Amino acid sequence: MSDYMIEFVNVTKRYGDIVAxxxxxxQIKRGELMTLLxxxxxxxxxxxxxxxxxxxxxxGRIFIDGQxxxxxxxxxxxxxxxxxxxxxxxxxxxxxxxxFPLRIRGLSQSExxxxxxxxxxxxxxxxxxxxFPRQLSGGQQQRIGLARALVYRPSVLLxxxxxxxxxxxxxxxxxxEIKDLQVRLGITAVYVxxxxxEALALSDRVAIMNKGRIEQVGTPExxxxxxxxxxxxxxxxxxxxxxxxxxxxxxETTYLAVDNxxxxxxxxxxxxxxxxxxAFVRPNExxxxxxxxxxxxxxxxxxxxxxxxxxxxxxxxxRLGDRLMLRVQSGGTVRFKAGERVAVRLPMERCRVIGxxxx
Amino acid sequence: MMCAMTLVRQYxxxxxxxxxxxxxxxxxxxxxxxxxxxxxxFFNSFGKGWYGxxxxxxxxxxxxxxxxxxxxxxPEIMKNTLVIAGIAVVISTLIALPTGWAxxxxxxxxKELLTALILLPRMIPAITFALGVAKIFYGLxxxxxxxxxxxxxxxxxxxxxxxVLSATFESLDExxxxxxxxxxxxxxQGFFYVILPLILPGILSSIIFTFTTSYNEFTMTLMTYGPHxxxxxxxxxxxxxxxxxEVSSAMAVILxxxxxxxxxxxxxxxxxxxxVGGFKGV
Numbered sequence: 074m075s076d077y078m079i080e081f082v083n084v085t086k087r088y089g090d091i092v093a094x095x096x097x098x099x100q101i102k103r104g105e106l107m108t109l110l111x112x113x114x115x116x117x118x119x120x121x122x123x124x125x126x127x128x129x130x131x132x133g134r135i136f137i138d139g140q141x142x143x144x145x146x147x148x149x150x151x152x153x154x155x156x157x158x159x160x161x162x163x164x165x166x167x168x169x170x171x172x173f174p175l176r177i178r179g180l181s182q183s184e185x186x187x188x189x190x191x192x193x194x195x196x197x198x199x200x201x202x203x204x205f206p207r208q209l210s211g212g213q214q215q216r217i218g219l220a221r222a223l224v225y226r227p228s229v230l231l232x233x234x235x236x237x238x239x240x241x242x243x244x245x246x247x248x249x250e251i252k253d254l255q256v257r258l259g260i261t262a263v264y265v266x267x268x269x270x271e272a273l274a275l276s277d278r279v280a281i282m283n284k285g286r287i288e289q290v291g292t293p294e295x296x297x298x299x300x301x302x303x304x305x306x307x308x309x310x311x312x313x314x315x316x317x318x319x320x321x322x323x324x325e326t327t328y329l330a331v332d333n334x335x336x337x338x339x340x341x342x343x344x345x346x347x348x349x350x351x352a353f354v355r356p357n358e359x360x361x362x363x364x365x366x367x368x369x370x371x372x373x374x375x376x377x378x379x380x381x382x383x384x385x386x387x388x389x390x391x392r393l394g395d396r397l398m399l400r401v402q403s404g405g406t407v408r409f410k411a412g413e414r415v416a417v418r419l420p421m422e423r424c425r426v427i428g429x430x431x432x
Numbered sequence: 433m434m435c436a437m438t439l440v441r442q443y444x445x446x447x448x449x450x451x452x453x454x455x456x457x458x459x460x461x462x463x464x465x466x467x468x469x470x471x472x473x474f475f476n477s478f479g480k481g482w483y484g485x486x487x488x489x490x491x492x493x494x495x496x497x498x499x500x501x502x503x504x505x506x507p508e509i510m511k512n513t514l515v516i517a518g519i520a521v522v523i524s525t526l527i528a529l530p531t532g533w534a535x536x537x538x539x540x541x542x543k544e545l546l547t548a549l550i551l552l553p554r555m556i557p558a559i560t561f562a563l564g565v566a567k568i569f570y571g572l573x574x575x576x577x578x579x580x581x582x583x584x585x586x587x588x589x590x591x592x593x594x595x596v597l598s599a600t601f602e603s604l605d606e607x608x609x610x611x612x613x614x615x616x617x618x619x620x621q622g623f624f625y626v627i628l629p630l631i632l633p634g635i636l637s638s639i640i641f642t643f644t645t646s647y648n649e650f651t652m653t654l655m656t657y658g659p660h661x662x663x664x665x666x667x668x669x670x671x672x673x674x675x676x677x678e679v680s681s682a683m684a685v686i687l688x689x690x691x692x693x694x695x696x697x698x699x700x701x702x703x704x705x706x707x708v709g710g711f712k713g714v
Contacts, residue, residue: 125610125613125614126613127610127613146613146618147610147613147614148613148614148615148616148617148618148619148621148622149616150614151616152614153614154611154614156607156610156611157607158605158607160605160607160608160610160611161608161611162608162611162612162626163605163608163630164629164630173612173615173617173625174615174616176625177615177616177617177621177625178616221611221615222614225615225616231614
C-alpha cells in the first residue's frame with residue numbers, strides 16, 4: 074500500500090497557449106487535509122479538475138490510492154466533492170440528494186435509508202430530509218452537499234471553495250465543522266481556496282500555487298514563518314520587503330544597505346559582501362518607540378506618514394530615509410501621530426532573508 | 433398627539449380601501465371585457481332567434497352542433513387540425529432541440545443576431561409571410577398536404593420552441609452535471625437521473641407552445657390549405673362567410689375545448705412556477 078493517497082506526478086495542463094498547470098508534483102498523505110492555496114488564475118482549480126477527471130492532463134500521471142487514474146472517467150474514481158455553489162440537484166429533496174450516490178451504486182432501499190439518515194445526522198440536518206434545496210439556507214445547502222459527498226465513504230474528499238458563498242460568520246463556523254468531520258472520519262481531503270486564513274486554520278499542509286506552479290508546500294506554520302519566495306511571503310499575511318546589498322558580515326550581524334540606510338540582520342549561512350538580498354518582516358513584528366530610546370544595528374529612524382486606527386490595532390505607514398516605506402501594526406492605543414518621528418526596530422530574529430537571497 | 437396619529441391611520445386605511453376597490457373594479461371590468469365575446473359565442477351556439485337587443489336567445493337548441501358535426505364534417509376537420517398540429521410539434525421540437533442547445537450552451541459569435549433572425553417569421557406581418565410561403569409551396573406541390581400546412585406552421589412555432597428550449601438548456605448548471613459524475617453516475621445515468629428531469633418541464637412547455645400555435649393558426653393555413661387539409665379555425669371562418677353564424681359559433685366553441693384542456697393540464701401537471709424557477713441552486 075502506497076504511503077500517499079493522492080499523487081500528482083509532473084502534471085501539465087495547457088489551454089491553448091496558457092499553461093494552467095506546469096509540472097505539478099505533489100504527494101498527499103493518507104488522512105491528511107491538503108489545501109491548494111493561491112490567487113484566482115493560479116491553477117488550483119485546474120489541478121483539482123485534473124484530480125476529478127473533468128480535465129485530462131496533457132502530461133504527467135495522477136494516482137489515487139496507488140492506482141493510476143489519469144485515464145479513468147470521473148464516475149469511476151470514487152471521489153466525494155463539495156462545490157462552491159453547492160451544486161445540489163434542484164429537483165431532488167435533501168434526502169434524495171444524499172441518497173443519489175447510493176442509488177447509483179445499487180444499494181437496497183433499507184441500506185440507503187439507514188446511510189442517508191446517518192449522513193444527515195453527521196451534518197446536523199436530521200429534520201430537513203424532505204426540504205428542497207431552494208427551501209434551505211446557504212449553510213444548510215452546503216451541509217447537504219457535505220453529506221452527499223461523504224455518504225458513500227469515498228476514498229478522497231474534495232472541497233472546491235466550499236465556504237466562499239457563505240457569509241463571514243457562518244464561514245468561520247463551517248470551517249471548524251468541516252475540519253472536525255474530516256478528522257473524525259479520517260478521510261484524505263483536498264481543499265481549494267484563495268482565502269489564506271481559511272487555509273491556515275484548516276490544513277495539515279498547504280500547497281501555495283502561483284502562475285500554474287507550486288511555489289511551496291508546507292505546514293501552515295512553515296509557510297508563514299519560513300516563506301520560500303517573495304510571492305509566498307506576500308500572499309500569506311502582510312509583509313514588508315527590504316531589498317539591498319550586503320556591505321559587511323561581522324560575526325552574528327550582517328549589514329545590508331537598503332537605499333541609503335544601513336540595517337543589521339542576523340547572519341545566514343553563505344552570506345557574503347556584495348550579495349543582493351531580499352529580506353522581509355511582518356508589520357506586527359516591528360517595534361516602535363520615541364526617537365533616541367532604542368539603539369543598535371537593527372534600529373532605524375523614520376517619520377509617520379499615515380496612521381489608521383483599526384480598533385484592536387493601529388496601522389502606521391512609515392517613511393524611512395528618502396524612499397523606503399514600512400508598514401507597522403501595533404496593538405493597543407495610538408502612540409504616534411502623522412508627521413511624528415519614531416525609532417523603528419526590525420528585530421533581527423524576525424527580519425528574515427527569503428530563499429537565501431537573490432543572485 | 434395621539435389623536436393626530438389615529439387620524440392619520442384612519443385616513444391611510446380609507447385611502448387603502450378606496451384603492452382596493454378601484455383595483456377590484458378594474459379587474460372586474462377587464463374580466464368582462466375578456467369573457468363577454470366568449471359568452472356571446474357560447475349563447476349563440478346554443479340559441480335560436482337571438483336578434484336585436486334581446487338579453488338571451490328565444491329558444492335553446494343543439495341543432496347548430498348537429499349541423500357542424502354532420503354537415504360540415506367537424507370530426508374529420510378536427511382530425512386534420514390535430515394531425516397537422518402533431519406534425520408541426522414533432523418538426524419544431526426536432527429543430528429546436530439542437531438549435532436551443534447550441535444557443536443556450538455554446539458560445540456562438542453573433543448569438544443576438546441569430547436569435548433575432550430566428551424570431552423574424554414572428555415579426556413580419558403573418559399575411560406577408562404566408563403569401564411568400566404559399567408561392568414557394570405551390571411550386572413544391574406542398575399546398576393541400578398535411579406536411580405542407582404543418583411546415584408553414586413550423587415557421588411560426590419553431591421560434592417559440594427554440595426560445596423556450598435555449599432558456600431551459602441555459603439554466604442547466606454545469607456544476608450540477610459535474611456533481612452527478614463525481615457521485616458516480618455514468619453519462620447515461622447522469623442524463624436520465626439529472627439532465628432529463630431538469631429539462632423535461634422546458635420540453636413540455638415547448639411542446640404545448642408549438643401545439644397551440646399550430647392548432648390556433650389561421651393566416652398561414654388560409655394560404656396553404658386545400659380541400660383535404662381544412663383546419664378548424666379556417667372552417668369556422670368559412671362558415672361565417674357562408675352566412676351560418678350560429679354554426680360557426682358552435683365550431684368556435686368546439687375549437688376552444690382542446691385549448692381549455694391544455695390550460696387545465698398546465699395548471700395541474702406542470703405548475704407554471706416550476707417551468708421558470710428552481711433551476712439555479714443558489
